[in-house]
Amino acid sequence: ELKVEQNPLFLSMQEGKNYTIYCNYSTTSDRLYWYRQDPGKSLESLFVLLSNGAVKQEGRLMASLDTKARLSTLHITAAVHDLSATYFCAVESTNAGKSTFGDGTTLTVKP
Amino acid sequence: DADVTQTPRNRITKTGKRIMLECSQTKGHDRMYWYRQDPGLGLRLIYYSFDVKDINKGEISDGYSVSRQAQAKFSLSLESAIPNQTALYFCATSGENAEAFFGQGTRLTVV
Numbered sequence: 224e225l226k227v228e229q230n231p232l233f234l235s236m237q238e239g240k241n242y243t244i245y246c247n248y249s250t251t252s253d254r255l256y257w258y259r260q261d262p263g264k265s266l267e268s269l270f271v272l273l274s275n276g277a278v279k280q281e282g283r284l285m286a287s288l289d290t291k292a293r294l295s296t297l298h299i300t301a302a303v304h305d306l307s308a309t310y311f312c313a314v315e316s317t318n319a320g321k322s323t324f325g326d327g328t329t330l331t332v333k334p
Numbered sequence: 335d336a337d338v339t340q341t342p343r344n345r346i347t348k349t350g351k352r353i354m355l356e357c358s359q360t361k362g363h364d365r366m367y368w369y370r371q372d373p374g375l376g377l378r379l380i381y382y383s384f385d386v387k388d389i390n391k392g393e394i395s396d397g398y399s400v401s402r403q404a405q406a407k408f409s410l411s412l413e414s415a416i417p418n419q420t421a422l423y424f425c426a427t428s429g430e431n432a433e434a435f436f437g438q439g440t441r442l443t444v445v
Contacts (some may be wrong), residue, residue, distance in 0.1 A: 227376075236350050238342060252352070265424065266377075268433035312435075318421035320365065327369070332385055 224248045225316050229325035236302045236332050246295040246312035246326045254297045254315035256322065257286050259308045268313065270297075302332045337361050340425050340437035347384055347415050349389075355410045357425030366408040367434065368400060369375050371422040383408055414441075415444040 226249040236242055246255070254273055255333035258266040270279040272288035272295060279286050283306065285298045295312055309329045338359045347353050359366065364385045368375040379392030383399040389402055397419060399411045412419055421442050426434040 250368050254431060258433075265436045265438045268435070271431075272439075273431060313377075320430070321367065321379060321390075324369075326374070327362075327374045333341050 224253070225314060225319075225323045226311075227312060227314050227325040228324050229310075229312055229328050232326060232328060234328055234330045236299070236330065238332055238334055239301050240304055242299050244297040244299070244310055244330075246297070246314075246325055248293050248295075248314040250291070250293075250316045251315065251317050253288075253290050254322075255288050256264075256313045256315070257295070257297055258311045258313065260311065260327070261308050263283065269310075297328075299330070302330075304332050304334065306330060307332045335436045338425055338427055338439065340423075340435035340440050342440060343438065344421045344437070344441045347442070349416055349444055351415050353412045353415055355423055355425075355442070357437055358406050358412070359408075359425075359427040359435070359437075360406065361427050361429075361435055362405075363427040363429045363435075364405060365428045365430075366402070367426045367428070368398075368408070368410045369393065369424045369426065371424060371439075377424060380410065388408075397402070410445075415442075417444045420444045 257269040270286040275290040277288045284299045309327045313324045367378040367382045423440045425437040428434040
């Protein structure tokens with residue numbers, strides 16, 4: 224059974240600081256997704272990582288995937304208040320066609 | 335119009351009642367999913383379908399059933415609702431090797 228662990232689960236940052244969210248998973252996979260959820264809202268896709276060593280960047284967020292270590296990271300650079308949200312990683316088991324979600328990291332960016 | 339539409343958006347029902355949540359998508363994807371989200375937790379997969387004739391149980395299917403009426407429509411039923419099925423329910427669709435697109439969610443309360 225695929226297990227996905229995110230840490231930290233809660234993160235309070237000051238604006239302008241950098242931080243990294245980690246997503247570890249337990250079985251072989253080469254497909255990993257990052258989503259953002261604002262309070263009371265749906266999930267929206269941030270990044271799709273489909274191969275070992277994949278790196279994607281959008282604004283102040285950068286995601287990477289190391290399939291050998293079974294680890295993905297979401298790095299936040301110079302955080303701003305608008306980044307406050309819950310971030311989920313989701314891992315798709317090889318040939319399964321379905322994803323298992325981590326419990327989410329709730330990020331609060333303070334002035 | 336939204337890519338994935340869920341109805342109703344909010345519903346309060348009594349214990350023992352049957353309820354159906356509906357989902358339709360305009361992305362043209364074959365894959366559709368039903369997830370449940372509880373406070374502080376990630377999304378847990380209830381059922382998923384890769385095409386009209388292919389329906390599979392997810393990790394928490396007990397107490398739920400689904401129907402795939404067409405490529406674009408995937409409904410979730412609670413045959414006899416119980417209070418611990420109170421949750422936020424999301425429908426999603428995806429293509430192969432691609433991110434999921436989520437509906438806006440249905441907030442279900444069972445009293």
